[in-house]
Amino acid sequence: MNRRNFLYSFSFTAAAIIIGGCDKDSKNNGDTAGKLNESQKLPSKLSKNETDDMFKPFTQELKIPKEINFETIAKGKFNAQKSLVAIYKDKKTEVLTFQGDLPNPTIRIKKGDKFELDFTNSLEKATIIHWHGLIVPEEMDGHPKDAISTQETKEYRYKINQKAGTFWYHTHPHGRTGEEIYYGLSGLYIVEDEDEKKLNLPSGEFELPLIIQDRRFDKKANLIYKETELDHNGVLGDVVLVNSTPFPYKNVKNTKYRLRILNSSSARTYRLAFEGIESFTLIGTDGGLLEKPITVKDIVIAVAERIDIIIDLKDKKIGDTITLKTLGFKEASNFATNEKYPSLGAKMDIIKFKVTQLSTNNSAQLPRKLSSILKMKESDASKTRTITMEIIEGGIWTLNKKPYDMERIDERVKLGSTEIWEIKNTAHMAHPFHIHGVHFQVLDRTSKIDFPTDKGWKDTVLVMPVETVRIIMKFTMPGLFIFHCHILEHEDHAMMANFLVE
């Protein structure tokens, strides 16, 4: 890994954007330079020891988000705010949080229950929270048009009407989603139900959320966002945070663990595998449990996707270690990225599990059937639409060649209808396609790559370079929603569209 190189070669070809000075349009943003802090203006070399100490992998224990459990509380409170948080040990990093600390809390709620949360915006600019993967009424969904101004409060109230699954939340302001998530404004959102309870999947200390985000830091532990033009293709970092902990370790017992993994990076696609175990079991995707567990050796997870997996450590002894890493996924792009940071093809370590205790109960079997997924039939679709993913003149990422316009309705869909959408990628770069207000199934894709996640319910699907993916979905929620590429710099860069279900 080249993070030491990056530190030594840090330079300012373009203003690094830090909290507050962050309009993409730097024309009307004359104060950006004033917001650069000393370390960014005057890069100087670090002693080797200092660097090593700061970035040394597997020295910090994995943080576990605290939970807002709607079984025990009636209403949550979020306040988007600037905070100082210790990401590198005692060094304070300026970030954005919902409750003053990172990782942000995990929301846990049961199907049928009511979600109530008051959200106050204490940022300098308008923002809004979106509940990614939840099917909720238009006014609750967090469309960028519903952004609330600074010091305003929005009351979220809706009922959970969907099956158990791993979802997430993040802010979604027009043109600034990438930056806000980068600085901290996202978290996990778990829905439970009775059917899933009966399966007796690993729970409590044996259920671990892993929120993966690659980030860039300067040597004072400040986050660095966009630096060069190339970053408009996607910001890639060299430090992998899991639950806001850089390259953490986690002590475990020799038994089964359920890992709920969210990729909330800006642009990086990971091909996850474990050193120390040959294979693991995929049990769920974006929209909840699969029908049957699938055994895999590695798995691709694009931005915004979730995977629910079981790892079995029963053959491990005290002292054994298991490392989760990415094998790299260079297939995702031929585009140049900022050279100072590992490319999409780079192998990187992520988290190390250390067996420190033996388990008294490590023989429980996984159920063979997890849920039933009614396969949607092509013949039920009343319409087929084509959405193209294209880069247009000026290097602008778009859908159907039209840069996003918040006021324009791009597609009109009949409430209750089933449609097939052909997502056609014309570029030599993969894009994770995401749609609000609906879950879909993947019908087929033109590339030969086998994505086991295609077998489950999805809200985000990776469309490979010059590939067409066909998805099928039924629109049950009326209102105005969006679909977009979930590479954050692409969605901010106009790769988004409105659709109206009526």
Ligand code: C2O
């Ligand atoms: Cu994660 Cu528009 O969504």
Ligand code: CU
């Ligand atoms: Cu979403």
Ligand code: CU
């Ligand atoms: Cu994209």
